[in-house]
Amino acid sequence: MTTIPIIVDPAVARKSVLYRAPLDEDQTTAQAVAAIVSEVRAGGDAALRILSERFDGVAPASIEVPRAEWVAAAETLPPDLRAALELSVTEIRRFHERQARNSWIDFSVEGVRGQLVVPLQRVGVYAPGGAAPLPSSLIHAAVPAQVAGVEQIVVCSPPQAATGKPSVLVLAAAHLVGVDQVFAVGGAQAIAAMAYGTESVPRVDKIAGPGNRFVIQAKRLVYGAVGIESLPGPTETLVIADLSANPRYVAADLLAQAEHVEASAILLTPSPELAVAVQTELERQLQLLPEPNATAAAEAVSQRGAIVLVRDLEMAFALSNEYGPEHLCLLLEETWPYVGMVRNAGGIFLGEQSFEVLGDYCAGPSHIMPTEGTARYASPVNVDDFRKVISLVGLNATGLARIGPAAQRLAEAEGLYAHAAAVRVRLEPAEDADDKG
Secondary structure, eight states: OOOOOEEOOHHHHHHTTTOOOOGGGOHHHHHHHHHHHHHHHHHHHHHHHHHHHHHHSOOOSOSBOOHHHHHHHHHHSOHHHHHHHHHHHHHHHHHHGGGOOOOEEEEETTEEEEEEEEEOSEEEEEOOOSSSOOHHHHHHHHHHHHHHTOSEEEEEEOOOTTTSSOOHHHHHHHHHHTOSEEEEOOHHHHHHHHHHOOSSSOOOSEEEOOOOHHHHHHHHHHBTTBEEOOOOOSOEEEEEEOTTSOHHHHHHHHHHHHTSTTOEEEEEESOHHHHHHHHHHHHHHHTTSOTTHHHHHHHHHHHSEEEEEOSSHHHHHHHHHHHOOSEEEEESSOOHHHHTTOOSOSEEEESTTSOHHHHHHTSSSOSOOOOTTGGGTOOOSOGGGGEEEEEEEEEOHHHHHHHHHHHHHHHHHTTOHHHHHHHHHHHSOHHHHHHHO
16 A cells, blocks of 8 residues: 655655755766757757657657648547637636736937837747647647747647657647647657757747656756746645645645656645545545556655645745745635745645646646746746847937946946947047047
């Protein structure tokens, strides 16, 4: 029987289940990924075919998937499944349309200053397709990019061994969202292809989408050659619950994330009674899961999961902020009084009717959220990930007269005398400048 451990000392939890090894400590994966990226840069499409056969068991005849096959995939879906995908697209789009940031220009007697908000030209989306093909990830990355105004969206997703093409669900989602190209390539090689380009796969400006540790290490490696929205790796959920919580719901929410490969699932609670009840309920629900989900979930809760007993809810939120979970689920008698205590989290899910699985699919925010503690500084995928700001300066003589002397003085203080001269030559009267010439 698999048992999620109950940890009674928060200090022990900090050193075990709440500790993550930095990504740069995984040198084995990093070295393997570096070799893959080098192969793709040198070999292009030919390397992609070799790597697909090596890792996916199939060498696709055509790396690009024709649009007609996306349409056919969507048409084969059961009506209720197609409707669910369409609802997800609608809700994600509606949420992100609220995020739009506009250009602004300030006209004054000193001239013009402002900023231009410009969409990226081409974005690459990675849609996982290994153990569990995730059309939802395609939707949650591509729709915010569309709302941002991105001109071209290309998708990479691993080929399935039986067909040599991405999952039917991924292809159907590509059609329903309306992306521009789909390629049957996965893993680190897909990230390299989008970062540097091949004969078939165009080079993109930015890559978005979750993945396993190989995908994440590849994104780290190519950053700089291409933009990276974040490093969303294996999923993680942290539940803070008090005695009012329903143990069935708590266990269900932990298992919902634990069934992903390499996932983490943690409960923080001040209630020993709830801890025992959740442990028991989790065992019961594990028996109801089919394979291979049951094995993956059992491994996650026993190896990377725990129920941590805390002194009070204030300690629970302190530990949560240190950990910075991807998903923070609050199953509390009252949730709103504690929202202000959250400093680091990818997303907050309030109460028993607003659980994290809804966020995975249809709630509105992108489910591509920061993991591995990067919630300390990162955000979920959003419209701003696919736009850039260009500063605009158009000062006239009045503006120059006011700020020019300060700019000249600062340049001199930094020892940048050509900088200072570029200011001075404009501030000096024209005749003085001519005399010195």
